[in-house]
Amino acid sequence: MHRPLFVRILALIFAIIWVDLLTAQENDPEKPAKKTVLQPKATWEKAIDLPGDLVFLPVKLLLEISRETLEFIDNSKIIPETIDLITSDDGVRGVRPTYNSRTGAGAYYFHRNLLQEGTRLNLTATSSFDAENQSFEFKQHKFSLAKGLCAAGFFYRYTKLDEESYYGSGPTSTRGDRASYGIRQKLLTFEFDVTPDAGLSLNLTGSYEKTKIRPTHDDEYPSIFEVYDESSLPGIAEVADLLIWQTELHFIRDDRAGNPTRSTDLLIYGGIFNDVGADRFDFWRSGFDFNKVFHLFYNRTLALRIAAEFTRPFTGKTIPFYYLSEIGRYETIRGFKRGRFHDRDRLLASIEYRYPIWNMCDAYLFADAGKVAYNLATPPPGDNLIAGYGAGIRVYNSGGLVLKTELGFSEDGARYYLTLNKGL
């Protein structure tokens, strides 16, 4: 028998009200006595509530499951027990997750005071989800020397990146010229740190690095080997065995760690790169990176950055293409594809307005600009400038930044970045 729709709806409403009235009588089967709870809602109110109740029912189910899950996690102590499992009682050893957009997700293990009080051992391993990009690092540093006047350390890093792109050299390279390649790098570095004053440090490093370019299996873009050869793109076929001597002078002053409201941060660096293999790649590189944070009002800050880098070959030598200055990495102009611009010199400027949105959480708007050039002095710095802009959210604690998530826009489109515990 076919009943009209309104009859069925009416029957449903009455059924729900009836069930609701029945269940409203709160009782406990274990207790013989019953009580009558005062009903906060009249029948007409329950009838009015029906549409909202029906809409809310599936949502409530989802929220209930979420709450139960949270309670289970809390009651089972999974999080503290996991931390307990991976961190020593005294906090000297531990494991932390890490992620960045380039090398993917992973973890780093730290071990403080291993061979000497104050030293720190870091073991880091990251990988993209498809294992195309991987990175491993072993770092032992902060050995105290000369009664604490300086510190020493070393690290070894292996990097495998199979999703790199090259768009040609120069500031006018186009997206259509994209060619793909893979890179393998092994780097062994010894470093010495001198800290004459709090906030001022001098770092000297000596490194050996071996780099090899490999074809990739990317069908979407041509391989770099199809487009270039060693004569048109130095470093593409020849393995580079570089001995690198670098020095860094770092000055930093801030009013609080993690998220300063006022700070000055200046890094000046320079290095010589000698090819100890084929003796073909000899060049030097120098640059600076200046960051200043101004307090505007009530924890709103303005961060300014200006950075420049210069790479020059020695006479008769050349620079491997992957050592050219680059724009497109996360820390350059956000919004561009990785490796989007390459050339000998690079100029960067950035402005970032940060404002608090929650406890230990800031939002920010940024605008980046810059360029690559064969020689920054000619043509004038204003030519061929490119820009990106966007917004992000950063979470920090007293130790520093923990998480950054941001969206950058440029003429190439949009790009999303996520960084957890810095990554490699």
Place this chain on the structure above:
Amino acid sequence: MTAAEKIMNSTLLFFTVLLGIIFPGCGGPACFVVTDPLPDDRVAVPEMARRDINIIGDGFDKQFTEQLEQALDLSRSYRSLRNKRKEAMNVDAFDNVANSSWFENRIHLGGWTPEKIRRGPDKGTQPDTSEVWTIFRAKAEGVTPGFSIIDEQGQRYVIKFDPLGFSGLSTGAEVVSTKLFYAAGFHVPENYIVCFTPAHLRLGDNVKITDEKSRKRPMTQADLQAQLARIARQPDGTIRAVASKYIPGKPKGPFRYQSTRKDDLNDIVPHQHRRELRGLKYIAAWLNHYDTKANNTYTSYLDKGYLRHWLIDFGSTLGSQGDEPMPAYVGHENTIDPLAIFARLATLGLWVKPWEKKWHVPYQSIGHFESDDFDPQSYDPIIPNPAFENATLRDAFWAARIIVSFSDELLRAAVETGQYTEPGAADYLLKRLIERRDIVGRYVFSRINPLDGFKLLHQPDGRIELRFVDLAVVCGLEQATASGYRYILAKKNGKTLDSQLLGRANHLQIAAKYFAEMPAGDYLQVKIFSKRHAAKKWSQPTILYLEKPEAQKSVRILGLRRVY
């Protein structure tokens, strides 16, 4: 009204019109009905099992599930739209609450002295600091270090401390608020300020400590020394602490601010509709008791066989957050406030909230406790509180009447119990308490007619004199010379019998003839309005219902209704 409710209200306009057609009688004047009093909830019932509440689950429920549920609660939104929020369900005909396992009428009944305030809930004495205290349990909850001790008399106490560098901050707040909440009518533990020598502490057997990784293990002397190292010392080397006496009865876990407890047969009023919990919103706001989550409550099954409901843990009140001075946002936002976070995100930080500019700590022992940006109505606790969210102006009036009962002298007595040694700190705290008290009073009494203390006097000539007091005048918030009153005498059906301007007089005369003509079972309405010189309009009335029972010669007040 939340933003979600505002969105719902536009949708509900349609339903309003529809319901106006379907239920034309709903908006008319309601008859005054005296309901039967609720049964006393202090009668013996079977003992219930202990029930604990998961803080994270409870916070998730309050912050997300219940907010969404409220937004989709169409009848609630409909009532909000019509400014007819559901009133408290446990009030009598005079809008008062009876003494219960939740609350006892205290200070607003009068007769309180500074000595009574100082004594507060204390029934005995503080633990003897010259004796050995044996630690039998390490404190596992809360933000401050602490442990439980048993003294040589066998009394058990929880010992709680101030954060390092803030002597008196948490302990002072705990004790001062204890006295004030007790006088207001709530059940609170006995909290004493003690200064003891660490040498008198003895670590008991099998004391377990929960470390930072949530592992339980035996507490060692090293753990004790580590705890004591985090605690501020007095100039004489002693340690100042709060000794919170164990609550009598068997612990049965915290109570929720909503629904009822199924296994408590005395618990028949949904908690979110209990007047004392709804009114607590304003008392908690006054004292900056923002941490009003369920886990800061307690129930104990007494020897008499019923469950008593307690408020506990006042270390995070006034200017103290327990482990540091109160942050600036407290009272202005929930700890996780999605709407506030979104608003800040969307306004790019250009919208600087007034409270962001006001944070300062003038005294280390007081912390951050201000009055110039205090708004009792919009005061936000740590997580949304269902009872507070249901509070109406009548609940506010009930609370304000209690709050303004604390005279300056009584407040001074309460502040003295904090034993502040920092010069000027006690005066500062007292000043802020007085200012915040007056802000609550002004807020409430400017929105609901503040007349109270109604008394009937039978004159020899048969006339009835009705006397009342104006709470706003009595507590000095308004000038008597700037206040005026009028009344309307009406039949049960609303027909006016008499009306008169009273001027500044807070009494009125009703001729005997009106009662003589009144049929049995009927009543008269006396609507009294008030007005200040500065105000353009008369207030909404307080309506008194007078009846003359057949068996009696005298007229009596049947009940009252405060209209807003």
